[in-house]
Amino acid sequence: MYNGRTDPVEHVSHINQRMAMHSKNETLMCKVFLSNLGPVAIRWFDSLRESSIDSFKELTRTFGSRFITCNWVPRPLDSLLSMAMRKGETLKMYSDRYCKIFNEIDGDFDDVVIRTFKVGLPTEHDLRKSLTKKPVRSMRQFMDRIDEYKRVEEDQQ
Incomplete structure (x- = not known):
């Protein structure tokens, strides 16, 4: 469940790994992705303009852009x-x-x-x-x- 405070890239990667066998099914990928969003991320999703997302790739890119401040940065x-x-x-x-x-x-x-x-x-x-x-x-x-x-x-x- 994505809580809005962890690395969004890691979250997308986790979804992609779990759904590897279904990666060609865009609709299913989007539904599974959305079912793994917590309250903060669901509010973000609900605020998107209708029909503004055309693919799973676009959904994850937009998601990553919104939660970019949570990206994990490795230590030197x-x-x-x-x-x-x-x-x-x-x-x-x-x-x-x-x-x-x-x-x-x-x-x-x-x-x-x-x-x-x-x-x-x-x-x-x-x-x-x-x-x-x-x-x-x-x-x-x-x-x-x-x-x-x-x-x-x-x-x-």
């Missing part, structure tokens, strides 16, 4: 460069904060992500030492290593 990679573990912060807190920002960045920067995470750890942190002595080769290995050290940290508390 340098958002991660200034991140560091704060005094008194647990590894879980730091990795959660780091991963939240990482998930808002577009692109394939796994090697940079791993290095900046490591550099953000205090030099005496066991995970930093481990990542230096035995570097990981993939994000899966990286996340597994973080989880391993988070479990150790939890056991010590």
Whole structure:
């Protein structure tokens, strides 16, 4: 359901994915699209001039233009460069904060992500030492290593 505050491009993409098998049926596509609009977006739709939309493509383009201020803008990679573990912060807190920002960045920067995470750890942190002595080769290995050290940290508390 589109609430008027989320990314309209994402919403249209979601509808297109769900309706892929029916993409040639313009009428059905429009009806399904409209059935997934919340009160704010329905008010917008109801305010459109009669017969002003001729196709599903035009409907989604007009929709996107109206709700453009809600478009999701990815964070730049340098958002991660200034991140560091704060005094008194647990590894879980730091990795959660780091991963939240990482998930808002577009692109394939796994090697940079791993290095900046490591550099953000205090030099005496066991995970930093481990990542230096035995570097990981993939994000899966990286996340597994973080989880391993988070479990150790939890056991010590």
